[in-house]
Amino acid sequence: MAPNYMQRPRAVKSLRMSNRDRAATIKKKWGWWLLIILALIVLFYPQKLTVVPPYHVKLIDQFGAPMANTPVSELWQQTSAQRIEQLTQVITDEQGEVDLPERTLRSPLAERIIGCFAYLSRAGLAATCGNRFSISAAGDFKELQRTEVVTGVLNRRHSLLLTLKHCDPEEPSLC
Numbered sequence: 001m002a003p004n005y006m007q008r009p010r011a012v013k014s015l016r017m018s019n020r021d022r023a024a025t026i027k028k029k030w031g032w033w034l035l036i037i038l039a040l041i042v043l044f045y046p047q048k049l050t051v052v053p054p055y056h057v058k059l060i061d062q063f064g065a066p067m068a069n070t071p072v073s074e075l076w077q078q079t080s081a082q083r084i085e086q087l088t089q090v091i092t093d094e095q096g097e098v099d100l101p102e103r104t105l106r107s108p109l110a111e112r113i114i115g116c117f118a119y120l121s122r123a124g125l126a127a128t129c130g131n132r133f134s135i136s137a138a139g140d141f142k143e144l145q146r147t148e149v150v151t152g153v154l155n156r157r158h159s160l161l162l163t164l165k166h167c168d169p170e171e172p173s174l175c
Contacts, residue, residue, distance in 0.1 A: 066096030
C-alpha cells in the first residue's frame with residue numbers, strides 16, 4: 001500500500017493548539033507587553049520638574065528702608081539632570097522688590113536616575129541628588145536676617161524678605 005501524503009500524521013495533529021489555547025496564551029502575554037510598555041513610558045517620558053518655585057523677593061536695609069536698584073542673584077541646579085548650575089541676576093525696583101519666575105525643566109526618570117549616580121560619583125556619597133537653589137543679594141552686603149513665607153495650599157506663593165547691611169569695602173572687618 002502506497003503512503004497517502006494528503007493525510008496528516010496524528011502526532012502533528014495533536015501538537016496543534018486549539019483556538020481557545022491560543023487566545024489564552026495571547027491574553028497572558030498581552031498583560032506582560034502592556035506592563036513593559038507602561039514601564040518604558042514611565043522611564044523615558046520627559047516629566048516637567050519644578051526646580052525653583054516662583055519667588056517674590058524684597059530687600060530692605062537694617063533700618064527698614066527698601067533697597068532700590070540692588071542686584072539679586074538666583075542660583076539653581078537639578079543635580080540629577082544638569083551638570084552645571086544656572087545663575088540669573090535681576091535688579092530690584094524702587095520698592096526694593098523683584099519677582100523671580102518659576103524655574104522648570106523636562107527630564108525622563110531614567111536620565112535622572114543615571115544622572116544621580118553620576119553626580120554622586122563626582123561629588124561624593126555625602127551629596128544629595130535633586131533640586132538646589134539659593135537666592136541672595138549680590139554685592140557688598142551682609143545678610144542680617146532672612147524671612148521666608150509660603151502661603152496658599154494649592155497655589156503656593158513664596159515670599160522672601162532679606163534684611164541687609166551695606167558693607168564698606170574700605171573696612172571689611174566691620175561686616
